Each structure stands twice: as C-alpha cells, then as structure tokens.
Amino acid sequence: MVGTLAANATLLTGLLYYFGFLTTQVFFSYFRVHYTLLGQTTPEILARGVDGLLLPIAEISAAVFLVLGVIRFLRFRLSRRAWQTLLRRATPVAAVLGAALLAVTFAIALNPVPYRRFTALPGLGFALAVVLLIFAWRRWTAPAGSALGVAEWLVAYALVTFGLFWAVADYAGQVGVRRAFETEQALPARPAVVLYSTQKLNLPGEVHCPAPDGAFQYRYPGLKLLLQSGGQYVLVPDGWRRPEDATYLLPRTNTIWLEFSPPGTPAAGC
Template identity: 35%
Template sequence: MNEGTGGIGRLGAIVGAIAAPTSLVTALLYYFGYYHAYWFFAYFRVNSTLLGFGTADYLMRSLDALWVPMTVTATVGLLAFWGHDLLRHRLTTGVRPPVLRYVIPTVACLGFLLALGGLWSTFTGTFLNRVLALAPLSLSVGVTLLAYALHLRRTVAATTTAVDDHTDSQSNAAEENDDDSTASPDTDSTPNSAAPDTAQHPPATQPEWATLAEWAVVFILVGLGLVWAANDYAASVGVTRAQRFVAGLSDYPSAVLYSERSLSISAPGVRVTPCGDGKAAYGYRYDGLVLILQSGNQYVLLPYRWNRADGVALVIPRNDSVRLEFGPPPSTLRGPAQHLAC
C-alpha cells in the first residue's frame, strides 16, 4: 500500500537535493514568459530578443500564459485527489467495489491509447496536433492513467492479501480454541503442531531502485507533456494578445514622436512634419503612432493603421535625440484628423 507513496517521497527528496524547488519554478516561469513575449512580438514581425527583456519581464508575462493552465490543472487535480481518497478509504476498510474489475482495465486501456497517441504525435503529425495542446495533454493524461491503473491493481492485491491473512488468522485462532477445549491435560503439544499447514506469505515488493526508476519515468513523461502543452498555450496566448492589441489600436493614447533628424518613416497613416525650419531642437515630428512598450533602451511603436498584411513595426532607440509626447486616442477626437504643427 505504501510502496508508491514511499517511492514518490524518496524521489521528491532526491530531486529537491539536486535542484532547489524555487530555482526550478523560476526557470519554468522564465521559459513560458519567454515564449509568450516571443510570439506576441513575432505577430508584429519583431524579434523579442532585440528588446532587452529582463528576468522580471519574462516572469510577469508567464503569469498571463499560465493562468488558465494552472487553474484547470489545480481543479482537475483536486477532484482527482478527492476521488482517490474516497476509493482508498473503501479499500482500506476491506470493501472492494465490484466496479473495480471493469474500471482498472478500462483506465489502463484508455491510458495506453492516449499515451501512444501522444508519443506518436511527437515524431510525426497526427490529428492530435491539429488541436491546441491536445497531443501533449494526451501524453500526460495517458501516462498518468496507466500509472494510476497499476497503482490501483497493486493496492487491490495488497488489500486482498491483508484481508485473507486476517481471515485466516481468525479461523486458526478459532480452531486452536476448539482443540484446546477438547484436548486432554496430558496431551503433548509443540509450537510447530499449532501452526497452520499453509502459511500466507506477504507479496514480493519491488526493490527501491526499481520503484524510484518507475516513478522517475512517470514524472518525466508527464512533466514533459505538461511543459509541451503549456508552451503551446503560451504561444497561442501571445498571438491572441497581439490580435486583441491590434483590434483596439484606435483606443490607445496617441504617441507623437519628435526626432532631431529625419527617421525616414513612411508607414501608412504616419504623418511627418518638419519643425522650426531646422532651428528647433527636434526637427521632425511624427504623428499617427501608438506605443506598444518601452523595454531597456528601445521604444516599440505601431502606426494606428497597422494591418497584418503589410504593416510595419518601429523599434526606435531610446536616447536624447528622440522624445515622445502622448495625447488622446483617435477614437475620442471629433471630426477629421488635423495635420498638427510643431
């Protein structure tokens, strides 16, 4: 009964000794945040590695990418733990639900099919790859169901052996009491004569290394599947957030870009105005832009009329030769847009 639990605990202690849990979680959050940022800016054809993101930037973005997966995983895991606890209580009391004779083979077969589909999808394209995160989830869920079916089978076998031993011991005790009551005082008896003819032996258990290896393989496969699924979801969230940003461009504050020299910006909808006949500190003004973000020493701006087909994104170095001025979004302006002077 405690073989699986002991194996998990021992494996957790070994992993904890090798990699600190905080470092492992931070590395995973960094990984998912990186992919969220990569695919968000890739939608605008900007390589996110140019923007100088730090660890804090990626960690903050990872929360957006992992909010739904963590919520769903926690909910499903909680329901699974409650169901397992109820079943474990029934088994420890010696009650074996008849449905187990059908549940264990069904869970094992379903887990095998899902695990096989997930593994097959890692090497070649299948119908599972056409749905977001379905292939990696198939792998993780399939391996989990296989491991749980095996755990249930071992638990049922151990419980049945314990119940049989208890029943046999009670029967032997009753027989010994009957023999003692009918035996004569001078009858010779030896300890060996009171022992039952057929002794029950406890079932053989796996060596510790085999248990550790088994749970290590299970956790590796399940973990890789979950990381794969979260990676796909992070990429999807990044693209979705970019599409929503584009859909709401007209509601974002306008960013007026001033520059000492001409930046030769010719994006659709961007208007350039020379300032001060060459005597102003900033000789050119660019209207029709919106700021996506400022990261490190870079500004990332989009034209209000940006589109996926031929739109361009602007990455402007942040230095003293340029400055930004923010105003109301175009959606709040009444009448046609005016060509503003410096």
C-alpha cells in the first residue's frame, strides 16, 4: 500500500508540475514573453498546475471511484458462477474496445490537426485502452511468474502514465491560451500602474519631471502589471491587444518604483 501510494503521489506531482510548466509557456508566449526570462519557481509552477488540474482530477477520480464501486457491488452481490460468467463475457468486449481505442489514438497521433477540438481525449483514450487490453491479456493468459508479472505491470503503468501526460499536454495548451485571452480581456479592470524611474526608459507616454535631487524624474503612466517573478516585472500598456502592442520586461531594482491606483485613475502631473 505504501508503494502504491508513493508511486501515485509521485505521478500526480509530476502531472501537476508538467501542466503548470506548459501552461506558463503558453500563457506568456501569448504576450510574446519567453518563459525562461521569468525565473518561475517550482512552487509557482505547481500552484498553477493545481489551479488548472484540480477540477479535472476530481472529475476523473469520481468516475474511477464510481466504476470501482459498481465492480465491488457486483462482485459481492453475484454468485461465484455468475461473476465468472460476467468476467468471461466482459473479456472479449474489453479487448475489442481497447484495440479500437488504441487504433483511434494512433490515427490521431499521426494527424492531430483535425482533432484539436477533442482536447485531452486522445491521451485519456490511450490510457483507458491500455487498461482494457491488460485486463483482457491477464484474463486470457496463464498467471505469470512473479518477475514477469511485475514487468507486465510496470510496462502497463508506464503506458498509462504516457497517456496521462499526453492528455495533460493537450489540456495545458488549451488552458494557457484561454487564461491569456481572459487576462487580456480583464486588463481594463486591473489596477492602474504608474512606473517611476531614475533613468530614461523610452517607453510610450513618457513624462519628464525634473527634480532637484535627480530621483525618479521619469514617469510612465497607463500600464498594467501582469506578473512579478524572478526579479522581473512584466508590464503591458492599458488596453493591450495582441496583434500590435508590446510587452515590457523590467528588472526589479531600486531605480524603479511602481505606483498602483484604481483602474481608470488619471495619472498625476509632475
């Protein structure tokens, strides 16, 4: 039991990290920022993975739990002969269904473009096909030795894991684009940002305010903050649109100061 829990916990952590990592890539590529410049930490990536995969994992877990409950109910309610008859009839059905799912997923893998709308289903179908085929295989063959049996289960576990990572990769791409689009639409409701700098940055909307001490003479209003991570500020203009507007990446230093105010607040003069 400890080994099973440890293996599944490791797999779940890997899926969460992989999803968060791919979502980060897709989200910031939408704003034309390469993810390697942000220095995202492991907790940030895992948190993004939990945020995106929490509901799908709950739904899949509930479905699996329901199937296992039905199997358990039938196992204890049916007689031994009726249970064996059910297994005997279910074996060829599982084999045919598994082979059909496997053929479909291979076809999608060779030409995935027409099936883009079926997000994550090819990977889940592949994982389910492996489970059905291994069930039929174990029912039709004699019990294997301990070493061979362990090898079979390891291969099956690896193939199911491959299917799950395939599904996560598809779903992460869709979620990353959707989150980026929603963020773009919600930019007007985010707090307004005025950037103060001791040096000239040549950003649009620059206001030069000479000061006797020479500190923070340059102001850049009309900005929105997307993220601060890895010592970097990711800023976009208010009303940013993907086709033409730029995204600004600035280091977090003592020469830069950000002032936040409610959205729509006019920038103060010098």
